Amino acid sequence: MKACPYAAGVLNQLHLLSIDDPTLAKNMRLVSMSFDPGYDTPQRLAAYSEKFLEEKSGCEWRFATAKSTAELESILAAYDQAVDKRANASDPQGPLYHILRVFLIDREGRIRNIYSSGTLDPRLVVADVKTLLLEEARLSKQ
Amino acid sequence: MSSGRKLGDEAASQLASRATSATAARPINPTKMKTPLINHLHTARLSPAIFCAALVCTLVFSASALRADETCSSPYLARIDGQEEFVYVWTLGVEGMGDGSDKLVTVDVKPGSPSYGKVVSSSSVDGRNEAHHGGFTDDRRQLWLAGLESSRVFIFDVHTNPAKPKLTKTIDNFAETTGGAVGPHGAYALPGRVLIPCLSNAKDKGGKTALVEYGNDGNYITTHWLPTKENARGASGVEFADGYGYDARVLPRKNALLTSSFTGWNNYTMDFGKLTADPEAMKHFGNTMVMWDFHARQPKKVFEVPGAPLEIRWAWGDKHNYAFTATALTSKLWLVYADDRGEWQAKEIATIGDVKGGVLPVDISLSADDKTLFVDCFGDGKCRVFDVSDPQKPKQIYEKNIGRQVNMVSESWDGKRLYFTSSLLANWDKKGADNEQFLRGYTWDGKELKPAFDLDFTALKLGRPHHMLFGSTKLGAPRTTVASN
Numbered sequence: 310m311k312a313c314p315y316a317a318g319v320l321n322q323l324h325l326l327s328i329d330d331p332t333l334a335k336n337m338r339l340v341s342m343s344f345d346p347g348y349d350t351p352q353r354l355a356a357y358s359e360k361f362l363e364e365k366s367g368c369e370w371r372f373a374t375a376k377s378t379a380e381l382e383s384i385l386a387a388y389d390q391a392v393d394k395r396a397n398a399s400d401p402q403g404p405l406y407h408i409l410r411v412f413l414i415d416r417e418g419r420i421r422n423i424y425s426s427g428t429l430d431p432r433l434v435v436a437d438v439k440t441l442l443l444e445e446a447r448l449s450k451q
Numbered sequence: 452m453s454s455g456r457k458l459g460d461e462a463a464s465q466l467a468s469r470a471t472s473a474t475a476a477r478p479i480n481p482t483k484m485k486t487p488l489i490n491h492l493h494t495a496r497l498s499p500a501i502f503c504a505a506l507v508c509t510l511v512f513s514a515s516a517l518r519a520d521e522t523c524s525s526p527y528l529a530r531i532d533g534q535e536e537f538v539y540v541w542t543l544g545v546e547g548m549g550d551g552s553d554k555l556v557t558v559d560v561k562p563g564s565p566s567y568g569k570v571v572s573s574s575s576v577d578g579r580n581e582a583h584h585g586g587f588t589d590d591r592r593q594l595w596l597a598g599l600e601s602s603r604v605f606i607f608d609v610h611t612n613p614a615k616p617k618l619t620k621t622i623d624n625f626a627e628t629t630g631g632a633v634g635p636h637g638a639y640a641l642p643g644r645v646l647i648p649c650l651s652n653a654k655d656k657g658g659k660t661a662l663v664e665y666g667n668d669g670n671y672i673t674t675h676w677l678p679t680k681e682n683a684r685g686a687s688g689v690e691f692a693d694g695y696g697y698d699a700r701v702l703p704r705k706n707a708l709l710t711s712s713f714t715g716w717n718n719y720t721m722d723f724g725k726l727t728a729d730p731e732a733m734k735h736f737g738n739t740m741v742m743w744d745f746h747a748r749q750p751k752k753v754f755e756v757p758g759a760p761l762e763i764r765w766a767w768g769d770k771h772n773y774a775f776t777a778t779a780l781t782s783k784l785w786l787v788y789a790d791d792r793g794e795w796q797a798k799e800i801a802t803i804g805d806v807k808g809g810v811l812p813v814d815i816s817l818s819a820d821d822k823t824l825f826v827d828c829f830g831d832g833k834c835r836v837f838d839v840s841d842p843q844k845p846k847q848i849y850e851k852n853i854g855r856q857v858n859m860v861s862e863s864w865d866g867k868r869l870y871f872t873s874s875l876l877a878n879w880d881k882k883g884a885d886n887e888q889f890l891r892g893y894t895w896d897g898k899e900l901k902p903a904f905d906l907d908f909t910a911l912k913l914g915r916p917h918h919m920l921f922g923s924t925k926l927g928a929p930r931t932t933v934a935s936n
Contacts, residue, residue, distance in 0.1 A: 425642035427703035
């Protein structure tokens with residue numbers, strides 16, 4: 310799997326933070342989505358995930374792929390995520406290019422924030438997740 | 452979401468404080484997110500829980516030496532790989548000239564192209580709207596172009612065929628949707644959305660105004676009104692607050708959003724001679740800049756910056772915590788910078804053109820290495836170039852007459868090419884022979900601007916060329932850095 314090292318690294322930091330934080334471990338879930346379903350089979354993703362999930366505790370972290378490019382496209386369209394193929398498929402930066410977007414989604418399935426390469430910082434994500442939990446607690450009292 | 456959570460070091464608390472008060476209260480398109488994941492993912496088993504969906508990428512987004520692009524665009528924007536291929540020119544229609552409508556004009560600037568320096572397409576919108584500024588969405592697939600007079604926003608697809616953009620959507624209920632903001636000034640790419648700083652309001656069409664956010668799908672998200680004396684929204688410097696707006700730009704690694712101020716609809720649609728002869732009208736110009744907590748969209752500090760501070764240019768260097776602006780009415784360069792204690796300050800740093808009455812500086816462009824600042828002066832048609840290697844002490848090193856009037860300047864990332872347009876506002880442009888309307892390309896070798904091409908927009912019956920944006924078929928990643936000091 311030719312995953313973006315930066316995004317994977319930040320998610321790994323989030324996962325590590327959740328190991329020592331029961332609230333995060335219980336309430337946060339990470340989902341990594343492949344844009345290359347032809348290459349990234351569930352078996353490959355499972356093998357890839359092992360290096361990140363040596364610690365069995367912490368929050369859940371799922372690695373997802375689609376059954377086909379057609380199915381992937383419907384997901385990308387739902388997220389308004391553009392992905393283009395590079396002219397040179399063997400480009401050292403990978404066969405695809407796109408802007409990085411990481412979505413914070415609440416229990417209701419609503420996007421609450423979108424992080425890019427300029428804002429994807431584990432400290433910020435954790436603060437946002439905990440803010441959502443505070444909001445949830447407040448709403449539950451009403 | 453109001454309670455901040457300290458997560459360790461200073462940078463963390465800066466980023467984390469006031470986490471997502473804006474985004475939490477105003478979710479983006481909640482309904483369209485409901486089902487696709489559940490239907491299609493092979494391995495994800497979704498149960499009700501808060502989670503982050505990380506879209507795994509195959510991109511390495513370190514800066515590429517081949518990357519070009521213009522220097523003054525949003526840091527969240529996908530970047531052009533290599534040299535720009537097109538210059539998009541948002542052009543004001545002129546009654547009796549061609550079709551008389553505002554239009555997006557596409558000019559080929561590919562080196563060696565048979566049509567280099569020529570118009571390759573033109574796409575008109577409905578009528579005249581006081582075409583002004585625009586901007587791309589973060590994925591650079593759409594170009595949003597705003598009309599100051601009509602408050603309409605035109606969305607073009609620039610991805611399917613970058614040589615021939617196509618109008619796909621028009622937002623024509625801006626004032627109603629946004630709660631009374633009018634005069635959309637441009638569009639600034641944020642992740643998955645655009646930030647539209649406005650110039651005026653529907654109530655009195657004065658200068659009090661707001662920042663507005665739309666999703667990339669064209670749906671309204673939220674409105675943030677600029678702080679006023681009556682409602683400072685928690686900002687310090689309330690004694691200066693005038694509520695005026697103009698530009699809005701972000702320094703992501705400092706969580707800093709900076710806004711500037713101009714004037715309202717009543718003034719920018721008035722004849723310029725009549726305006727300057729009206730002492731009461733001349734009182735209604737912005738004299739402030741505002742520093743915001745970007746993440747929370749919370750105004751933090753109002754600076755007194757007299758004389759309509761217009762364009763904002765953040766420095767790009769990882770340790771360069773400062774931005775430049777120019778004040779149109781007082782012909783000054785100002786620096787907004789973090790002092791030794793990390794506090795944001797604003798300071799006048801230079802006079803632009805030591806000319807009685809001023810030179811009406813309008814657009815500015817900062818080179819990618821933060822060393823050179825180009826300042827367009829509408830009053831005398833000159834571009835003045837400053838060495839800003841020491842941002843506290845700019846020195847003018849060059850000047851060039853571009854035309855009888857000049858407004859916008861766009862600079863390539865490699866600093867070798869600059870493009871200039873002439874129009875300021877339909878009723879502020881000069882009259883008679885001084886009303887030159889052009890797009891002019893120049894090369895810059897560090898010492899001198901040399902003409903590359905010249906397009907006469909009047910002779911071509913196109914109109915008044917205003918904002919320029921670069922297009923290309925080759926895109927890369929955003930040029931941003933994550934938290935640093």
